[in-house]
Amino acid sequence: MRLKRKDLLDIEDLSRDEIELIMSTAKSFREVSDRDIKKVPTLRGKTIINMFYEPSTRTRTSFEIAAKRMSADAINISVSTSSTVKGETLKDTAKNLEAMNPDCIVIRHASSGGPHMLARYLKCPVINAGDGTHEHPSQALLDLFTVNDAKGRIEGLKVVIAGDIAHSRVARSNIHGFSTMGAEVRVVGPPTMIPVGIERLGCSVVDSLEEAIVGADVVMMLRVQFERLHRPLFPSIREYSLVFGLDTEKLKKAPPDVAILHPGPVNRGVEISPEVADGPYSLILDQVKNGVAVRMALFYLLVGGAKE
Amino acid sequence: MRLKRKDLLDIEDLSRDEIELIMSTAKSFREVSDRDIKKVPTLRGKTIINMFYEPSTRTRTSFEIAAKRMSADAINISVSTSSTVKGETLKDTAKNLEAMNPDCIVIRHASSGGPHMLARYLKCPVINAGDGTHEHPSQALLDLFTVNDAKGRIEGLKVVIAGDIAHSRVARSNIHGFSTMGAEVRVVGPPTMIPVGIERLGCSVVDSLEEAIVGADVVMMLRVQFERLHRPLFPSIREYSLVFGLDTEKLKKAPPDVAILHPGPVNRGVEISPEVADGPYSLILDQVKNGVAVRMALFYLLVGGAKE
Amino acid sequence: MRLKRKDLLDIEDLSRDEIELIMSTAKSFREVSDRDIKKVPTLRGKTIINMFYEPSTRTRTSFEIAAKRMSADAINISVSTSSTVKGETLKDTAKNLEAMNPDCIVIRHASSGGPHMLARYLKCPVINAGDGTHEHPSQALLDLFTVNDAKGRIEGLKVVIAGDIAHSRVARSNIHGFSTMGAEVRVVGPPTMIPVGIERLGCSVVDSLEEAIVGADVVMMLRVQFERLHRPLFPSIREYSLVFGLDTEKLKKAPPDVAILHPGPVNRGVEISPEVADGPYSLILDQVKNGVAVRMALFYLLVGGAKE
Numbered sequence: 031m032r033l034k035r036k037d038l039l040d041i042e043d044l045s046r047d048e049i050e051l052i053m054s055t056a057k058s059f060r061e062v063s064d065r066d067i068k069k070v071p072t073l074r075g076k077t078i079i080n081m082f083y084e085p086s087t088r089t090r091t092s093f094e095i096a097a098k099r100m101s102a103d104a105i106n107i108s109v110s111t112s113s114t115v116k117g118e119t120l121k122d123t124a125k126n127l128e129a130m131n132p133d134c135i136v137i138r139h140a141s142s143g144g145p146h147m148l149a150r151y152l153k154c155p156v157i158n159a160g161d162g163t164h165e166h167p168s169q170a171l172l173d174l175f176t177v178n179d180a181k182g183r184i185e186g187l188k189v190v191i192a193g194d195i196a197h198s199r200v201a202r203s204n205i206h207g208f209s210t211m212g213a214e215v216r217v218v219g220p221p222t223m224i225p226v227g228i229e230r231l232g233c234s235v236v237d238s239l240e241e242a243i244v245g246a247d248v249v250m251m252l253r254v255q256f257e258r259l260h261r262p263l264f265p266s267i268r269e270y271s272l273v274f275g276l277d278t279e280k281l282k283k284a285p286p287d288v289a290i291l292h293p294g295p296v297n298r299g300v301e302i303s304p305e306v307a308d309g310p311y312s313l314i315l316d317q318v319k320n321g322v323a324v325r326m327a328l329f330y331l332l333v334g335g336a337k338e
Numbered sequence: 339m340r341l342k343r344k345d346l347l348d349i350e351d352l353s354r355d356e357i358e359l360i361m362s363t364a365k366s367f368r369e370v371s372d373r374d375i376k377k378v379p380t381l382r383g384k385t386i387i388n389m390f391y392e393p394s395t396r397t398r399t400s401f402e403i404a405a406k407r408m409s410a411d412a413i414n415i416s417v418s419t420s421s422t423v424k425g426e427t428l429k430d431t432a433k434n435l436e437a438m439n440p441d442c443i444v445i446r447h448a449s450s451g452g453p454h455m456l457a458r459y460l461k462c463p464v465i466n467a468g469d470g471t472h473e474h475p476s477q478a479l480l481d482l483f484t485v486n487d488a489k490g491r492i493e494g495l496k497v498v499i500a501g502d503i504a505h506s507r508v509a510r511s512n513i514h515g516f517s518t519m520g521a522e523v524r525v526v527g528p529p530t531m532i533p534v535g536i537e538r539l540g541c542s543v544v545d546s547l548e549e550a551i552v553g554a555d556v557v558m559m560l561r562v563q564f565e566r567l568h569r570p571l572f573p574s575i576r577e578y579s580l581v582f583g584l585d586t587e588k589l590k591k592a593p594p595d596v597a598i599l600h601p602g603p604v605n606r607g608v609e610i611s612p613e614v615a616d617g618p619y620s621l622i623l624d625q626v627k628n629g630v631a632v633r634m635a636l637f638y639l640l641v642g643g644a645k646e
Numbered sequence: 647m648r649l650k651r652k653d654l655l656d657i658e659d660l661s662r663d664e665i666e667l668i669m670s671t672a673k674s675f676r677e678v679s680d681r682d683i684k685k686v687p688t689l690r691g692k693t694i695i696n697m698f699y700e701p702s703t704r705t706r707t708s709f710e711i712a713a714k715r716m717s718a719d720a721i722n723i724s725v726s727t728s729s730t731v732k733g734e735t736l737k738d739t740a741k742n743l744e745a746m747n748p749d750c751i752v753i754r755h756a757s758s759g760g761p762h763m764l765a766r767y768l769k770c771p772v773i774n775a776g777d778g779t780h781e782h783p784s785q786a787l788l789d790l791f792t793v794n795d796a797k798g799r800i801e802g803l804k805v806v807i808a809g810d811i812a813h814s815r816v817a818r819s820n821i822h823g824f825s826t827m828g829a830e831v832r833v834v835g836p837p838t839m840i841p842v843g844i845e846r847l848g849c850s851v852v853d854s855l856e857e858a859i860v861g862a863d864v865v866m867m868l869r870v871q872f873e874r875l876h877r878p879l880f881p882s883i884r885e886y887s888l889v890f891g892l893d894t895e896k897l898k899k900a901p902p903d904v905a906i907l908h909p910g911p912v913n914r915g916v917e918i919s920p921e922v923a924d925g926p927y928s929l930i931l932d933q934v935k936n937g938v939a940v941r942m943a944l945f946y947l948l949v950g951g952a953k954e
Contacts, residue, residue, distance in 0.1 A: 063747040067691030069719075075375030077403060087723055088742060095693060095746050098719040103377075103406040107395055118603030126396060126602060129626035130403050131371040294742060295734030318745035383683030385711060411685075411714040415703055426911035434704060434910060437934035438711050439679040 033331045037149040037156040040165040041206040049211060052327050053175050059330065060323035062099055073102035076133040076333055081107045081123075082159070083139045088294060088318070089159050089168075093136050096325035102133070102333075124148045133333045137161075142199075155332040163197050169293055170203035172324040174211060176317050177248055180289050185212035190242045191233075192274060193252030193301055194223040194263070200293045201252055205231045218242040219252075219274060222263040239274055243284045250291040251276050251302045267300055277303035281311070289313050341639045345457040345464040348473040349514040357519060360635050361483050367638065368631035370407055381410035384441040384641055389415045389431075390467070391447045396602060396626070397467050397476075401444050404633035410441070410641075432456045442641045445469075450507075463640040471505050477601055478511035480632040482519060484625045485556055488597050493520035498550045499541075500582060501560030501609055502531040502571070508601045509560055513539045526550040527560075527582060530571040547582055551592045558599040559584050559610045575608055585611035589619070597621050649947045653765040653772040656781040657822040665827060669791050671943035672936065678715055679938055689718035692749040692949055697723045697739075698775070699755045704910060704934070705775050705784075709752050712941035718749070718949075740764045749949045753777075758815075771948040779813050785909055786819035788940040790827060792933050793864055796905050801828035806858045807849075808890060809868030809917055810839040810879070816909045817868055821847045834858040835868075835890060838879040855890055859900045866907040867892050867918045883916055893919035897927070905929050 033048060041049075062070055078097040082090050090106065097104040109123070120139075127135060134155045137145045142162030149156040160166040178184050189208045195201045195217045208215045209232035217228060218236045228235060236242040243249050254270065264270045276290070290302075290312045298304045307314060341356060349357075370378055386405040390398050398414065405412040417431070428447070435443060442463045445453045450470030457464040468474040486492050497516045503509045503525045516523045517540035525536060526544045536543060544550040551557055562578065572578045584598070598610075598620045606612045615622060649664060657665075678686055694713040698706050706722065713720040725739070736755070743751060750771045753761045758778030765772040776782040794800050805824045811817045811833045824831045825848035833844060834852045844851060852858040859865050870886065880886045892906070906918075906928045914920045923930060 065691070068693060068747065068749075069691035075373070075377035075407075077376060077406070079399075087725065087739070091695075091721055091723060091743070092746060094721055095719070095748075098693070098721075099691075103403070105399055105402055105406075107399060109395060119606065122602070122604055122606070123395070125623060126626050127399070129623040130400060130630050131376065131627070133376075294738070296738055298735065298738070315741060315745040318742050319747070322746050383681070383685035383715075385684060385714070387707075411711070413707055413710055413714075415707060417703060427914065430910070430912055430914070431703070433931060434934050435707070437931040438708060438938050439684065439935070440711075441684075 032334060036332070038167055038328055038332060039146050039149055039156065039158045041167045041170045041203045041210070042165070044207075044210065046210055049171070049174060049207065052171055052324065052331065053178055055327035055331055056171075056175050056320065056323040059326040060320065062326065063319070063322055068099050069101060070099065071101045073097065073100040073133070073329060073333060076102040077105065077131065078102045078329065078333070079105045079107060079127055079132045079135045080159075081109060081127070081135060081137045083109045083137070083144070084160070086138060086160070089138065092318070092321045093159065093325050096322050096329060099322070100326055100329055102329070105132070120144060120147060121151055124151055128152050128154055134329060157328055157332065160199055162199065163202075164199050165203045166199040167203050168321070168325055168328060169200050170207040171328075172317055172321040173204055173250065173291055173293070174207050175324055176291065176313050176320050177289060179320065180313055180316070181247060184208065187213040187247040188245055189213045189215050189248040189250065190218060190246045191215065191250045191252065192218045192239055192242065192276070194254060195219050195228060195252070196223045196225045197255060198252050202231070204250060205233050209233065216242050216246075220264050220270070239276065240280055240283050243280065243288070246284050246288055248289045248291060249276065249284065253293060253295065254297055254300050271300050275299075275301050275303065276306050278305050278309070281306055291317060294318065340642060344640075346475055346636055346640060347454050347457055347464065347466045349475045349478045349511045349518070350473070352515075352518065354518055357479070357482060357515065360479055360632065360639065361486055363635035363639055364479075364483050364628065364631040367634040368628065370634065371627070371630055376407050377409060378407065379409050381405065381408040381441075381637060381641060384410040385413065385439065386410045386442045386444065386637065386641070387413045387415060387435055387440045388467075389417060389435070389443060389445045391417045391445070391452070392468070394446055394468070397446065400626070400629045401467065401633050404630050404637060407630070408634055408637055410637070413440070428452060428455060429459055432459055436460050436462055442637060465636055465640065468507055470507065471510075472507050473511045474507040475511050476629070476633055476636060477508050478515040479636075480625055480629040481512055481558065481599055481601070482515050483632055484599065484621050484628050485597060487628070488621055488624070489555060492516065495521040495555040496553055497521045497523050497556040497558065498526060498554045499523065499558045499560065500526045500547055500550065500584070502562060503527050503536060503560070504531045504533045505563060506560050510539070512558060513541050517541065524550050524554075528572050528578070547584065548588055548591050551588065551596070554592050554596055556597045556599060557584065557592065561601060561603065562605055562608050579608050583607075583609050583611065584614050586613050586617070589614055599625060602626065648950060652948070654783055654944055654948060655762050655765055655772065655774045657783045657786045657819045657826070658781070660823075660826065662826055665787070665790060665823065668787055668940065668943050668947065669794055671946055672791050672939040675942040675946065676936065676939035678942065679935070684715050685717060686715065687717050689713065689716040689749070689945060689949060692718045693721065693747065694718045694750045694752065694945065694949070695721045695723060695743055695748045697725060697743070697751060697753045699725045699753070699760070700776070702754060702776070705754065708934070708937045709775060709941050712938050712945060715938070716942055716945055718945070721748070736760060736763060737767055740767055744768050744770055750945060773944055773948065776815055778815065779818075780815050781819045782815040783819050784937070784941055784944060785816050786823040787944075788933055788937040789820055789866065789907055789909070790823050791936050791940055792907065792929050793905060795936070796929055796932070797863060800824065803829040803863040804861055805829045805831050805864040805866065806834060806862045807831065807866045807868065808834045808855055808858065808892070810870065811835050811844060811868070812839045812841045813871060814868050818847070820866060821849050825849065832858050832862075836880050836886070855892065856896055856899050859896065859904070862900050862904055864905045864907060865892065865900065869909060869911065870913055870916050887916050891915075891917050891919065892922050894921050894925070897922055903927075907933060910934065
């Protein structure tokens with residue numbers, strides 16, 4: 031079975047059925063990474079291009095490992111220093127890459143909408159690996175998968191997303207994803223980091239983290255993206271941490287089986303205390319592990335298996 | 339069949355028979371990239387090193403895809419930051435790489451003659467992926483292949499090469515290649531960009547682009563390499579574009595079946611207008627597609643097939 | 647057979663039996679790189695991550711080629727620009743990588759002890775590819791292998807290590823390795839580059855290079871690491887070269903069958919003259935060739951073969 035779409039660009043577009051198809055496919059691929067021989071021939075002879083306009087160890091590595099475990103040829107392109115310097119447009123770069131007959135292009139771009147523009151021009155599938163402050167759909171899919179795996183369901187869960195909602199593509203994708211799957215999403219963060227009208231995405235806004243986590247099944251802490259903050263949106267890191275950082279004290283307000291998520295990389299002691307990040311409720315490493323499985327599923331559903 | 343030479347360093351050296359052998363071999367490899375499973379076992383267990391002393395998305399990716407579709411192990415080395423910093427000579431770098439038993443080294447180097455020096459010291463085949471302002475032979479071979487594919491022949495064609503002839507390794511390789519194959523080559527560009535004595539390479543010099551393209555079968559527009567121009571060789575980009583940029587107006591002087599080539603990356607609106615670059619006469623994306631096939635052919639002819 | 651340890655972190659830890667096991671395993675892998683098809687299926691479906699926090703063409707390439715010739719999936723991560731920028735700790739980076747189920751992590755780190763910290767947190771094998779000024783164990787193992795191969799034994803040999811002993815991880819690993827194998831190790835260098843108490847590692851200190859090489863079976867010249875010298879430890883390069891550089895004149899003091907080693911990259915005319923580096927006694931390129939075999943052996947012994 032395939033997704034009835036060419037590209038994976040955002041979660042906003044996905045129906046509940048599509049998300050369920052991706053999650054169930056990922057489940058069947060997850061055990062590949064636990065085998066002694068972590069390799070299936072599904073994408074042998076396929077070419078997958080990872081084109082990263084922003085540096086990323088984790089997401090690029092996850093896509094690359096997913097591709098290689100499916101026997102695809104993975105080509106990494108880090109675009110900060112080459113064609114961009116030479117003044118080529120994104121469209122031309124894309125058309126040129128497509129001329130080399132890739133089967134899928136994974137793209138991370140600093141500008142919101144970059145992958146969408148690419149997808150319009152290309153016949154091959156495009157996967158958005160994060161675009162500006164817009165969406166990071168494969169991250170939200172692995173978060174959904176991880177929560178579903180831990181809780182047995184998503185429908186009806188109370189999900190808190192805490193931090194810099196305004197600048198977080200992870201937050202946007204997850205608000206869409208959890209809403210679509212029937213969860214109740216609350217966002218919380220400094221007022222300067224909550225966009226006006228965010229409720230239209232299908233979430234409610236809560237003022238304090240302590241209040242938000244009462245009754246929460248899932249608390250997703252966002253990373254403070256120091257490298258993206260051109261001007262400070264809060265008085266000091268210490269103050270941010272005191273008010274919006276999750277520590278064992280604040281966590282006492284949550285139910286005993288609350289699940290803690292974080293997209294990584296973690297700023298220990300800023301948005302999350304080490305005790306919570308490494309504690310028994312943390313699913314942070316499950317998210318990473320499941321990320322490979324979800325990306326294998328996306329390749330399978332968009333690029334297709336050998337016997338299709 | 340193999341080339342009766344160890345290396346591919348420049349087009350100037352190649353005979354007509356050799357160019358024809360490379361083109362016919364490339365033709366047989368081109369369909370591999372159109373298959374569902376884009377992979378042949380020809381170079382299984384061979385190690386190909388791509389050593390790039392200058393950044394290049396396109397050429398490096400093309401060589402890497404070619405190697406992987408032939409089942410070789412491709413190793414990328416980007417040398418700007420490592421050994422060069424440590425003060426090692428190119429010769430020592432090469433001898434050390436050779437000690438790891440590669441089957442072929444592809445090298446791009448900012449200095450003209452870098453690949454030639456390397457080739458003298460190494461027993462394994464060396465492919466020049468562009469050296470300074472000297473030659474870029476795999477680019478010219480894919481240009482020849484593309485023209486031959488579109489026109490059915492090269493002999494007797496009128497070929498215009500327009501732009502910064504003096505600093506273009508693409509121009510030098512193509513002047514040699516098209517002359518050797520019996521085409522008539524005209525070069526055109528600002529006087530500051532036409533080297534004195536260029537006629538000895540086997541081409542004529544024309545003053546104006548309009549004049550040059552009258553009767554032309556092929557017009558190859560060169561990229562204005564802003565990143566290489568340490569001092570401006572023309573008054574302004576706008577003036578360059580007006581006089582030496584190819585647009586639909588100027589193109590009216592050309593015969594109706596003229597073929598437009600450009601080695602990329604394209605500066606849209608500078609040396610070529612978007613209408614021409616994307617127009618019906620443009621073979622720019624064919625060039626890219628054929629580049630993978632030509633590089634597969636070079637690997638096949640220099641490194642050899644499994645059953646040799 | 648496997649090493650009875652999870653990681654390869656330093657030579658200091660290794661017993662004579664372990665070093666002999668690695669050397670004999672490397673011997674059996676060396677011929678793979680001389681074959682026409684340089685590939686064995688031993689590590690098919692295994693994922694090997696090369697994580698380099700310092701740039702390195704040579705060591706990274708050697709590990710990558712070793713992994714690919716054993717059919718493993720090799721993932722390269724160059725960490726200077728990505729996660730470190732984002733403020734993640736080494737421990738978190740490691741735990742996150744492990745969550746993707748790699749079978750081995752090769753790490754080079756600018757801080758001594760970095761790989762050891764990593765190894766404590768990870769269940770998968772960790773190979774130290776050089777940590778600060780501490781150790782570079784795979785380098786010492788390939789040096790031991792090369793000397794054993796050339797001389798037929800290590801026991802009882804007189805081995806000189808010359809240069810910046812204080813800042814050289816290669817020197818420390820080799821002092822441990824050659825001592826353990828029963829060689830007599832002498833170190834020599836400018837007084838500012840000989841750490842106080844170095845004799846406790848199992849070597850003697852000699853004042854002059856001429857004196858040190860009398861009767862030597864092996865002379866290992868260390869690289870002057872200009873990029874690491876924040877303040878000069880000797881008056882001038884010329885003076886260093888005159889006193890501590892190995893040239894044909896000084897080499898006359900050595901026995902006729904002396905073996906010359908250098909870990910590379912070579913500063914020609916500084917610590918070693920071109921005549922000596924390229925001369926008949928030089929094993930420098932054998933070291934590089936054997937490096938691939940030793941790293942294949944390490945992968946085999948730590949990660950294990952398919953039929954284990």
